[in-house]
Amino acid sequence: MSGPAERENRRAANARKRISRRPSRLGTPAGTAPGPDRTREAGAGFPALLERVWERARTAADPRSCVQILLSLDGHVPPDVQLRALSTSDEAALRALWALTWREDATDVPDTALESAVDHIEAAAEEPVFTGELALATSGRIVLRGPAQGPLDRRDLVGGVVRVPWSLQAARAYHATMGRAADRTARTVADCRAWLERQGEKGRDELLEQAKEAALRTAPFVLYQEHRQYTNFREQNSLTGKTLWPGHPDCVLSSLQQLPLELWSDHDVQLVAGLTLLIRSAGFGRIEEANGTQLSIEHVAAMLERIRRSYNSVPGEPVAPAATHGMEDLKTLAEALGTRRRQVIRQVPLYREIHGTLMHKVERIAADTQGARRRDEEVSRRLAQRLPLSGTTLDELGHSAAARPQWLAQPHGPYGTGLEALVHESVAAVADVFTTDFAMSRGMRDLPALIDALRTESWAEICGWDITHYFCCVVPRPQAAAHFGGSRQAMADAAWAMSSRMQYNSWHFVPGNLPRHPAVVARDHFVPPTIPDIAFFSDQHHHGHVSNKVRFSIRSPQAVEVAGRTFNGFVDLRLLRCAGTPFEEADLLAAHRVSRFVARATGLAAELALAGAPLKVTAFDAAWHWHTAAGPDATRPDPLGTPR
Numbered sequence: 001m002s003g004p005a006e007r008e009n010r011r012a013a014n015a016r017k018r019i020s021r022r023p024s025r026l027g028t029p030a031g032t033a034p035g036p037d038r039t040r041e042a043g044a045g046f047p048a049l050l051e052r053v054w055e056r057a058r059t060a061a062d063p064r065s066c067v068q069i070l071l072s073l074d075g076h077v078p079p080d081v082q083l084r085a086l087s088t089s090d091e092a093a094l095r096a097l098w099a100l101t102w103r104e105d106a107t108d109v110p111d112t113a114l115e116s117a118v119d120h121i122e123a124a125a126e127e128p129v130f131t132g133e134l135a136l137a138t139s140g141r142i143v144l145r146g147p148a149q150g151p152l153d154r155r156d157l158v159g160g161v162v163r164v165p166w167s168l169q170a171a172r173a174y175h176a177t178m179g180r181a182a183d184r185t186a187r188t189v190a191d192c193r194a195w196l197e198r199q200g201e202k203g204r205d206e207l208l209e210q211a212k213e214a215a216l217r218t219a220p221f222v223l224y225q226e227h228r229q230y231t232n233f234r235e236q237n238s239l240t241g242k243t244l245w246p247g248h249p250d251c252v253l254s255s256l257q258q259l260p261l262e263l264w265s266d267h268d269v270q271l272v273a274g275l276t277l278l279i280r281s282a283g284f285g286r287i288e289e290a291n292g293t294q295l296s297i298e299h300v301a302a303m304l305e306r307i308r309r310s311y312n313s314v315p316g317e318p319v320a321p322a323a324t325h326g327m328e329d330l331k332t333l334a335e336a337l338g339t340r341r342r343q344v345i346r347q348v349p350l351y352r353e354i355h356g357t358l359m360h361k362v363e364r365i366a367a368d369t370q371g372a373r374r375r376d377e378e379v380s381r382r383l384a385q386r387l388p389l390s391g392t393t394l395d396e397l398g399h400s401a402a403a404r405p406q407w408l409a410q411p412h413g414p415y416g417t418g419l420e421a422l423v424h425e426s427v428a429a430v431a432d433v434f435t436t437d438f439a440m441s442r443g444m445r446d447l448p449a450l451i452d453a454l455r456t457e458s459w460a461e462i463c464g465w466d467i468t469h470y471f472c473c474v475v476p477r478p479q480a481a482a483h484f485g486g487s488r489q490a491m492a493d494a495a496w497a498m499s500s501r502m503q504y505n506s507w508h509f510v511p512g513n514l515p516r517h518p519a520v521v522a523r524d525h526f527v528p529p530t531i532p533d534i535a536f537f538s539d540q541h542h543h544g545h546v547s548n549k550v551r552f553s554i555r556s557p558q559a560v561e562v563a564g565r566t567f568n569g570f571v572d573l574r575l576l577r578c579a580g581t582p583f584e585e586a587d588l589l590a591a592h593r594v595s596r597f598v599a600r601a602t603g604l605a606a607e608l609a610l611a612g613a614p615l616k617v618t619a620f621d622a623a624w625h626w627h628t629a630a631g632p633d634a635t636r637p638d639p640l641g642t643p644r
Helices: 004-017 046-058 063-071 079-083 088-098 111-122 168-217 252-256 266-282 284-290 297-312 327-347 370-386 394-403 405-409 418-433 447-455 459-464 478-484 488-513 518-522 543-547 585-610 622-630
Strands: 130-136 142-145 162-166 222-225 228-231 350-355 360-365 438-444 470-476 533-536 552-562 565-577
Touching (some): 046 130, 063 088, 063 130, 063 162, 168 252, 168 266, 168 284, 168 297, 168 327, 222 266, 252 266, 266 297, 266 327, 284 350, 297 327, 297 360, 327 350, 350 585, 370 394, 370 418, 418 585, 438 488, 438 585, 447 459, 447 585, 459 518, 470 478, 470 488, 470 622, 478 488, 488 543, 488 565, 533 585, 552 585, 565 585
Parallel strands (some): 350 533
Antiparallel strands (some): 130 142, 130 162, 350 360, 438 470, 552 565
C-alpha cells in the first residue's frame, strides 16, 4: 500500500495538472475561463485563401489572365508546382488553350498541335466549337472541362466556373495530346508492372513496408495519380499516418500487401514505383518534394533530372543522366543521386524551400553570400558583449567556448547555467538582428538523465519521457504584439504555445536517433531533420501556424553528440515573421551559423554532464515566457509553483 507521503505527492502532482500553464492564466484552474482569449480570425487558413484567389481569378479580364492567377494561387506558390499537379486531361487542356506546360521539351505533342494552340490564342474572334470550364478545386488544384467531358462537379470546387471557348484548332490539339499521353502512360505502367514483377512477392512486400514506414515517419504530404489523391494528412487519409495506423484497411499500401500484382490498379503501380525512386534518391524526406503534384514516373523522372543537374554544379564526379525513363534506369539514377548527395552535403550547404500553401518542398544549394557574413558579425558583436566569450565571428566565439567550457554549467546572470544564458542571448540577438517577430531555440532539459539512460541502453525510458523533459526558449520582439491586437498578454500566450509545440517537436525527433528497439518502433516519431529550410506562407494548414500567424520562417536543425551517440535535430533555431517581407537565402545561411553555435555549446555541455556536472536547464517555462514577453509588471504569482 502507498504511504501518506506518496499519496500526498500524487495529489500534488494531480493538482498541478489541473492548473493552467498558459502564461496569462498561471495559477488558475484549467478549463474555467468563460471563453477563449482569442478566436481564429475570419479569412485565416487555406479555405479562405482559396476563396480570395478564386474571387480575383473569376473577375480577371479574360480566361488566360484567370489561369495565370490560379497557377500561382495569386502569388502564394510557384506556377510550376500547379502545372505539375494537373491531371493528364487538365494538362492537355491547358497546353492546347494557352501553350502552358511544365515540360522542357515538346516531345509529347506533335508540332502541328503546338502550332494549333498558338493559332487558338491568336484567333480570338473565331467561332468556338465547344465551351469548356475552368475552376479551382478545394484541394487548390486547377481543373478544366475539355471536349467530350461532362460538367465539373460543383461539390469539389471553391466557387463556380469560368466559361472557356474552344476553337477547332485547340480541340484538335487537345485530342492529339491526349492520344499521345495515353500511349505514353500505357508504356510506363507496363514497365513498372514488369519491374515490380521481377522483385517477387517478398521484394514487393519490402517495398510496401518501406513506403508505409516513410508515410508514418514523414511530415504530411499530398500526392496525386490523375484525380486520385494519396495522403497521410488529416481526415482524407489514404496512407498510414497520424490517422491510420500501420495495417489499417483504409491504407492503400497496406491493402496492396494482400493483393496479387495483377490486381493492383495502374495508379497504385505508379505510386509504389514512384515512392521507391524518391526514397532511394534521398530517404523519406524526398517525398515531400513531390507534395501537391502528380506522382507519375514522368514527374519523378523530371525531378531526378533537375536534382542531377543541381548536384553536378558542385565539383566532383558527375552523375550521368538516366538512359531512359524505364524503372531500371531511373532506379540507377536515384541510387547514384543518393550517393552523390552524401558527398554534396559535405561540400556545400543544402536547404529546402517550403511553399506552405501546398506544403511543397524544393531542395536547393545555397551560395555563401556577403549578407550572411554581415549578419554573423552583427550577432557575434552582441554575444561577445553579453557572454564571457571573445571573437568577431560565431566560429571564433565557438572556439572561445570550447577553450573554457566550464562556465556553461555554472550560474550566469539571472540563469542557473551558462548554457541557458547562451541560448537566450543567442535567440534574443537573432530576433533583433534579423528583425523577426519571434525567434526560438529548443533542446533537452536534463542532459545527465539522457546520458544515464544511454549508458544503460534504457530506450523505453527515453521514449517514455513527455514534453516537459524538453525546453524551447521563445523570444518575441515587442513589435510582434501588433499582430495580436496590441496585447502583450496575447503575445506571451502565443510565445508559450510556440514553446510547447517546439517541446513536442523535440519529443517527436529524439527517438528517431535510437536503435530500432520495440519501444522505439512503437513510439510515434519522425525521422529527425538534418538540413535547414526557409518557408513561405506557412499560415495555411497547421492549426498552430494559423492561430499564431506563422507566415514566413526559417528552421535550422543541428546534430549534437551525447555520450558517443549522434542525435540529429537535437537542437534548432527558428525565426518567424507574422507578415511583411519573407526571409531570404542570406538570412537562412546566417541563421544556420547561429544554430551551429548553439549546437556546439550544447555539445560542450553534454561533455561536461558526461564528466559529472549536474547540468540542467530549468528556465524557459510558462512563467519565464510571461515575465519576458508580457513584462515584469504583468507577472502574477503561481500559488502552486508551476514546475520548471
